Amino acid sequence: xxxxxxxxxxxxxxxxxxxxxxxxxxxxxxxxxxxxxxxxxxxxxxxxxxxxxxxxxxxxxxxxxxxxxxxxxxxxxxxxxxxxxxxxxxxxxxxxxxxxxxxxxxxxxxxxxxxxxxxxxxxxxxxxxxxxxxxxxxxxxxxxxxxxxxxxxxxxxxxxxxxxxxxxxxxxxxxxxxxxxxxxxxxxxxxxxxxxxxxxxxxxxxxxxxxxxxxxxxxxxxxxxxxxxxxxxxxxxxxxxxxxxxxxxxxxxxxxxxxxxxxxxxxxxxxxxxxxxxxxxx
Numbered sequence: 001x002x003x004x005x006x007x008x009x010x011x012x013x014x015x016x017x018x019x020x021x022x023x024x025x026x027x028x029x030x031x032x033x034x035x036x037x038x039x040x041x042x043x044x045x046x047x048x049x050x051x052x053x054x055x056x057x058x059x060x061x062x063x064x065x066x067x068x069x070x071x072x073x074x075x076x077x078x079x080x081x082x083x084x085x086x087x088x089x090x091x092x093x094x095x096x097x098x099x100x101x102x103x104x105x106x107x108x109x110x111x112x113x114x115x116x117x118x119x120x121x122x123x124x125x126x127x128x129x130x131x132x133x134x135x136x137x138x139x140x141x142x143x144x145x146x147x148x149x150x151x152x153x154x155x156x157x158x159x160x161x162x163x164x165x166x167x168x169x170x171x172x173x174x175x176x177x178x179x180x181x182x183x184x185x186x187x188x189x190x191x192x193x194x195x196x197x198x199x200x201x202x203x204x205x206x207x208x209x210x211x212x213x214x215x216x217x218x219x220x221x222x223x224x225x226x227x228x229x230x231x232x233x234x235x236x237x238x239x240x241x242x243x244x245x246x247x248x249x250x251x252x253x254x255x256x257x258x259x260x261x262x263x264x265x266x267x268x269x270x271x272x273x274x275x276x277x278x279x280x281x282x
Contacts, residue, residue: 005118006034012112013083018177022089022143023105024075027114029082034118036078038125038154039147039228039280042086042118043069046100051107055099063096070100071120073147073230073280075178077154084116087146087177123230123280125151133276134224135163137216139207139267141231141251142170145177147280148228156189165220166195169207169231169251173199194219209269222271226278229255229267233281252281 010027018024036042046052046067056067076085090105091098108114124147136155138148145168152164170176182195196215198207205211216222233250248254249263256279257265267277 005120006032007115007117008032008034010084010114010116012108012110012114015108015110018087019089019175021092021105022087022177023108024085024087024177025104025108026076026083026085027116029084031082034084034116036074036084036119036124037127038078038151039073040119040121040124041071041073041147042084042116043071043120044100044104044114044116045069046103048115049103052099052103059096059099067099069117073150074119075146075149077150077157079154079158085150087143087149089143121280123147123228123278125154129155129158129160129162130226132224133162133226135165135220135226137212137220137222137225137227137272138164138166139212139227139229139231139255140166140168142175143177144230144232144251144280146230148230149178149181151228152185152193156185156192162192163220164193165215166193167198167207167212167215168195169198169200171199171201173197173202209266212270216270222267225272226276227255227267227272229277229279231281250281252279255279 008029010029012025013028014026016024046056060066072086072088074084075087088101088104091101138152140148152166155162155164186193186195198205200206229252231251233252235248235250253263255265255267256277257263
């Protein structure tokens with residue numbers, strides 16, 4: 001169980017390349033406790049790194065605001081002691097160039113000291129296997145799979161009885177995080193884990209209700225399962241043929257809904273109720 005928040009000095013023990021623009025970093029806790037629930041996040045303050053001082057000064061002058069600590073989902077299993085892991089994807093675009101994520105992806109090295117704070121967030125598994133849930137649907141896009149990787153590894157490793165269906169949307173196969181882990185986990189837990197990859201660029205395919213229905217059939221029951229949805233939530237706008245603006249909701253809003261817009265999420269069509277949907281977005 002997570003008990004309060006900690007500020008810890010850690011040391012980078014390993015840097016693993018996930019994709020061309022993302023890495024997973026293992027941080028050695030140096031024998032100190034850092035209690036968190038599977039799926040939570042930590043924060044890193046960029047001001048601790050001297051080599052970022054000039055870029056931080058430029059960014060803060062441009063924005064007129066101090067650069068805030070950046071949050072990263074914990075993708076590790078909290079029952080594995082001695083270390084935590086985060087996956088960092090290099091941010092792109094936006095009005096102001098990002099400072100911390102490009103540095104971590106390109107420059108982080110074994111032996112690097114990194115001070116962390118946390119844990120944070122309500123997107124996580126409970127402490128004990130929930131008897132009121134028959135299984136878990138993990139619906140993720142891109143790097144949104146990071147916290148769910150920790151959840152899946154934790155639940156399977158602790159022998160929870162629930163089945164886990166991971167449906168992961170990416171642009172291409174080369175964008176998959178933890179690509180070598182999924183086949184191995186399915187081999188070790190064939191009755192409890194199923195993984196479906198969807199690639200939008202080569203096939204034009206996106207996750208839809210019909211696809212989820214097919215993947216869930218005979219494996220997961222929407223009326224009693226828990227949905228964990230993580231991905232981007234930036235709405236997209238297009239100009240129609242008559243000049244009208246058409247708004248497409250972001251990934252999480254599309255599936256989970258948005259009470260402020262009176263928008264129902266597509267998961268309702270699969271039997272999930274709002275009390276059995278948990279989401280994390282950016």
